[in-house]
Amino acid sequence: MLTWIALTALLLFSLATFMAGRRRAVATTAGKPALLHSLPGYYGSYAALWVGVPAALFILLFAMFGGRLEAGLLRVDPPAAVQQLTAPQQDVFFDDARAIARGGMPSETVYDGALKTALDEKAAQSNQISNLIQYGSIGLGAILALAGAFIAYPRISPQFRARNKVEGWIAGLFIVCSVTAILTTAGIIASLVWESWRFFQAVPIHEFLLGTEWNPQIAMRADQFAGAGAFGAVPLFVGTFLIMLIAMLVAAPIGLFSAIYLSEYASSWTRSVVKPLLEILAGVPTVVYGFFAALTVGPLFRSFFNWIGAQLAGGSFDGLAQYLMQVQNQMALVAGAVMGIMLIPFVSSLSDDIINAVPQSLRDGSLAMGATRSETVKKVVLPAALPGIMAALLLAVSRAVGETMIVTMAAGLQARMTLNPLDTVTTVTVQIVTLLTGDQEFDSPKTLSAFGLGLTLFAVTLMLNIIALRIVQKYREQYD
Amino acid sequence: MPSQRDDAMAHDTTAPVHIAVDRQHAALPAAPVKIRARDVNVFYGEKQALFDVSLDVPENSVTALIGPSGCGKSTFLRSINRMNDTIPGCKVTGRIELDGEDVNDRSIDPVVLRARVGMVFQKPNPFPKTIFENVAYGPRIHGIASGKTELEGIVESSLKRAGLWAEVADRLHQPGTGLSGGQQQRLVIARAIAVSPEVILMDEPCSALDPIATARIEELIDELRNQYCIVIVTHSMAQAARVSQKTAFFHLGKLVEAGPTGEIFTNPRDSRTQDYITGRFG
Numbered sequence: 156m157l158t159w160i161a162l163t164a165l166l167l168f169s170l171a172t173f174m175a176g177r178r179r180a181v182a183t184t185a186g187k188p189a190l191l192h193s194l195p196g197y198y199g200s201y202a203a204l205w206v207g208v209p210a211a212l213f214i215l216l217f218a219m220f221g222g223r224l225e226a227g228l229l230r231v232d233p234p235a236a237v238q239q240l241t242a243p244q245q246d247v248f249f250d251d252a253r254a255i256a257r258g259g260m261p262s263e264t265v266y267d268g269a270l271k272t273a274l275d276e277k278a279a280q281s282n283q284i285s286n287l288i289q290y291g292s293i294g295l296g297a298i299l300a301l302a303g304a305f306i307a308y309p310r311i312s313p314q315f316r317a318r319n320k321v322e323g324w325i326a327g328l329f330i331v332c333s334v335t336a337i338l339t340t341a342g343i344i345a346s347l348v349w350e351s352w353r354f355f356q357a358v359p360i361h362e363f364l365l366g367t368e369w370n371p372q373i374a375m376r377a378d379q380f381a382g383a384g385a386f387g388a389v390p391l392f393v394g395t396f397l398i399m400l401i402a403m404l405v406a407a408p409i410g411l412f413s414a415i416y417l418s419e420y421a422s423s424w425t426r427s428v429v430k431p432l433l434e435i436l437a438g439v440p441t442v443v444y445g446f447f448a449a450l451t452v453g454p455l456f457r458s459f460f461n462w463i464g465a466q467l468a469g470g471s472f473d474g475l476a477q478y479l480m481q482v483q484n485q486m487a488l489v490a491g492a493v494m495g496i497m498l499i500p501f502v503s504s505l506s507d508d509i510i511n512a513v514p515q516s517l518r519d520g521s522l523a524m525g526a527t528r529s530e531t532v533k534k535v536v537l538p539a540a541l542p543g544i545m546a547a548l549l550l551a552v553s554r555a556v557g558e559t560m561i562v563t564m565a566a567g568l569q570a571r572m573t574l575n576p577l578d579t580v581t582t583v584t585v586q587i588v589t590l591l592t593g594d595q596e597f598d599s600p601k602t603l604s605a606f607g608l609g610l611t612l613f614a615v616t617l618m619l620n621i622i623a624l625r626i627v628q629k630y631r632e633q634y635d
Numbered sequence: 636m637p638s639q640r641d642d643a644m645a646h647d648t649t650a651p652v653h654i655a656v657d658r659q660h661a662a663l664p665a666a667p668v669k670i671r672a673r674d675v676n677v678f679y680g681e682k683q684a685l686f687d688v689s690l691d692v693p694e695n696s697v698t699a700l701i702g703p704s705g706c707g708k709s710t711f712l713r714s715i716n717r718m719n720d721t722i723p724g725c726k727v728t729g730r731i732e733l734d735g736e737d738v739n740d741r742s743i744d745p746v747v748l749r750a751r752v753g754m755v756f757q758k759p760n761p762f763p764k765t766i767f768e769n770v771a772y773g774p775r776i777h778g779i780a781s782g783k784t785e786l787e788g789i790v791e792s793s794l795k796r797a798g799l800w801a802e803v804a805d806r807l808h809q810p811g812t813g814l815s816g817g818q819q820q821r822l823v824i825a826r827a828i829a830v831s832p833e834v835i836l837m838d839e840p841c842s843a844l845d846p847i848a849t850a851r852i853e854e855l856i857d858e859l860r861n862q863y864c865i866v867i868v869t870h871s872m873a874q875a876a877r878v879s880q881k882t883a884f885f886h887l888g889k890l891v892e893a894g895p896t897g898e899i900f901t902n903p904r905d906s907r908t909q910d911y912i913t914g915r916f917g
Contacts, residue, residue, distance in 0.1 A: 524750070524776070525751075538762075
């Protein structure tokens with residue numbers, strides 16, 4: 156609360172400096188504002204930035220990390236009674252002291268005697284420290300703001316290049332924003348690598364990458380009953396590959412052909428209607444595709460295969476018939492087919508852009524040779540667009556590999572080494588979801604294996620994306 | 636044929652602009668007419684791009700179409716091989732006859748027509764294939780060659796006629812896009828003549844080339860004239876004067892004046908032609 160009041164005051168003070176800076180800039184020119192190097196507003200902004208930004212950053216920094224600082228300071232020099240406690244008990248003690256100081260909910264631990272005294276003492280100390288940090292940071296912030304004003308205000312003169320300085324501040328803002336994105340990515344990778352490294356301490360990397368049995372349900376507590384656990388990820392890779400393959404068999408031809416139709420044959424009116432419609436498909440949330448797969452396509456496919464099985468039963472293909480009659484709702488084919496539908500707009504819209512990038516002069520050249528439109532598409536346009544189309548397909552593959560929701564809902568959970576599209580299979584992403592939802596403990600290989608899978612997935616999709624973007628880049632250079 | 640019009644022009648140099656003047660017959664009565672255009676109008680949607688153009692293009696000669704940008708000369712060129720069909724909303728009226736047959740007639744397949752009337756574009760547009768495949772493209776789709784040897788023969792003779800053989804004989808299987816601009820344009824000409832067309836249309840074929848490459852192409856056009864009927868659109872009056880036997884001047888979608896190149900450049904009848912060729916506008 157106090158922090159918000161302080162920040163509001165700071166904002167008002169910055170606004171005041173803005174006005175003052177502006178006025179001073181105009182005043183220094185003795186009635187000829189054209190003499191100023193920059194527009195008066197830049198001088199105002201320059202002063203306001205110096206006043207507002209450092210002080211606000213300082214106050215926010217302490218508002219965010221003041222709690223931690225306080226917790227750290229509180230544990231310096233613990234009372235003798237507390238020193239006798241075990242490390243986890245000490246943690247609980249200090250948490251309780253801070254909770255009491257803030258009127259929160261302490262744990263149910265009962266403290267008496269010397270500990271009770273120590274607790275009250277520490278609670279009071281906690282209050283003191285946090286007040287000190289809060290008022291101190293606001294006071295220092297005020298000093299910073301004033302210092303900013305004293306630095307910036309005297310610099311205002313007609314020769315001063317306020318515009319360049321303000322633009323420097325703005326460039327700084329841009330740099331901070333882009334660095335944030337990069338640092339976040341780096342942080343994600345670092346955490347993946349770190350946790351995976353811990354996982355590979357428990358399970359050797361070759362066993363993970365080459366093992367053919369996946370059964371991560373190991374006991375997390377002594378009283379649990381579970382198997383010994385096996386962390387061979389090959390069945391997951393196979394399942395992922397199978398579903399990706401089915402999805403691409405659906406998405407590649409349909410997406411590509413609709414792109415060819417849209418860019419080469421459709422009238423501009425058709426194009427203007429069909430293209431947005433196709434792109435609506437891309438806007439459907441994957442969870443919606445998921446229940447479409449699980450509730451509509453799955454039962455439909457099952458009853459279809461069951462029906463075929465019933466027709467064949469007793470005949471010379473009785474074995475096959477028996478198998479078909481036992482097909483379940485969840486199978487690789489359902490997940491793959493629905494994922495393929497999801498990828499159609501992705502493939503078609505990328506391919507459409509790429510086909511459109513083939514220069515019209517090539518089409519004219521071919522048509523003027525007496526080629527028909529279809530010959531032109533087959534022999535000139537598609538070969539020219541092929542690298543780009545390959546890249547679009549690779550990007551689609553990388554999405555298929557990383558897709559989670561549809562497979563979670565429609566592919567099943569059994570890790571099987573099979574290429575039979577009618578079997579239930581499981582994928583890398585599905586396993587990550589099941590491993591990280593529900594009860595978990597972050598030092599068990601079961602939970603950590605999710606990070607191993609995540610890292611593998613990340614490496615594969617990153618590689619696919621890099622290759623695809625390389626191809627696109629190379630292809631672009633060819634025509635520009 | 637148009638002696639009446641000639642007379643009209645002789646009396647009144649500011650004659651209505653839609654009257655096309657053709658003095659070809661008076662000057663070269665023996666040259667047979669390959670393309671005969673009568674009252675050709677072209678519309679792009681609502682906008683009319685060509686107004687009642689009538690022009691005779693003689694066999695075995697080079698006819699140059701000149702005029703300022705946007706005057707309709709390229710539009711006229713593209714209506715000869717019906718390339719305007721590929722532009723949505725484009726409509727052509729009037730008659731354009733190739734050897735007496737109307738190219739816009741329903742019985743004419745534009746695909747077959749375009750095999751008879753080749754075209755070379757402003758910017759060299761070799762396909763992203765090898766040099767050999769570029770030239771073999773037309774013969775392949777039209778099934779002209781009966782075997783590999785014959786196809787190779789066609790490719791070689793086309794490249795020779797386009798004056799490119801000596802430069803590319805040892806790298807036929809490298810990409811055509813790797814050649815220089817002038818070489819690419821000659822490759823495209825070789826590609827066009829590989830299907831033995833009767834007419835070659837050229838739409839500013841040298842505007843993207845340097846003077847030396849331009850000179851090579853102009854030499855080539857002069858050699859090709861013996862076998863083909865060539866129509867060339869050009870912005871360069873000097874080029875029109877150098878390569879063509881007949882010149883037609885277009886202005887604002889109308890054919891202002893047409894006649895033997897020498898006469899158009901030395902003794903134009905219309906004041907606008909005079910102004911244009913002397914550089915007063917355009």
